[in-house]
Amino acid sequence: VGSGNIFVATAKKLLYGTVDIDMIAGPSEILIVADDTANPKYAAADLMSQAEHDKLASSVLITTSQRVADETVKEIERQVADLSRKDIINTSLDNCGAIIICDDMDKACEIANEIAPEHLEVLAANPLEYIGKLTNCGSLFLGEYAPEPLGDYYAGPNHVLPTSGTARFFSPLSVDSFIKKSSYIYYTRDKLYGAKEDIVRIANRERLTAHANAITVRFED
Known part of the structure; x- marks a missing residue:
């Protein structure tokens, strides 16, 4: 029933609620942070494990080692020949793959956090030390025996993950x-009275005088 600008409505009780669980999903992403101890064979295999999803999948290696970078490229060329989805892998790596060489692991972590990938692997001598340093990712894989497919198929954490930088x-x-x-x-x-002046000040700064009035009216004599 409407009366001027004031409306009164009656609603039926809701028996069931809804929860919004939407997210941006895909294309798939992997980013590997690797120091000079990383095994290029593993890095190459793990990059391709995501590149095979589709031609828009993103596979990125960030490393402090030119040797690791060079040998990873050679390993990709060697391993891809035997893979069933090699055409998709090669197109994906050409379109959306990258290798970035950094001066140190701090810089590598900084770039990784900015990219905020779906899957983030750490191939380093002491992978556990990067917990707390790598904070923007869907799922963090620590060490050379925690490859991304472990998360896909077997390990405990849910694998519905944010993509496209939304892990930030x-x-x-x-x-x-x-x-x-x-x-x-x-x-x-008494507690509201103690906060009254601050609330009224903020409301008045925003020129929302009805907000301020809803506080001050409670303390009128």
Whole structure:
């Protein structure tokens, strides 16, 4: 029922709620951060494990070692010949593949965090030390015996992951994604009075005087 600009409505009780679990999904991505101890054979294999998804898949190696970079390219050329999806792999690597050489691992981590890949592997002497340094990724794979397909097919964490850089602000699908939450607020009169001046000041700065009034009206004599 409408009366002027004030409306009163009656709604049926909702029996079921909905939870939004959408995310940007695909094309697939892998980024490998590697120091000079990395095995180029493993790096090449892992890059191609994502390149075979489709021609737009992104496979990137960031390393501190020119030797690792050069040998990884040779390993790709050697291994790809025996793979069933070699045409897709080669096109994917040509279109969306890259090798970046950095002065040190700190710079490598900085670039990796900026790219924020779906899958992020660490091939380094002490991979566990990069927990907390590599913070923008869908899933982090630590060490030469944690290749990306382990996450696809067998390891525990859910493998519905953010892509296209959204790992900078979005998380993998998890139990929390299916939970709808609400916050709650309760203040006593004294507590609200203690915050009154700050709230009114902010509201007035925004020229939202009705906001300010909703606070001050409670303290009128």
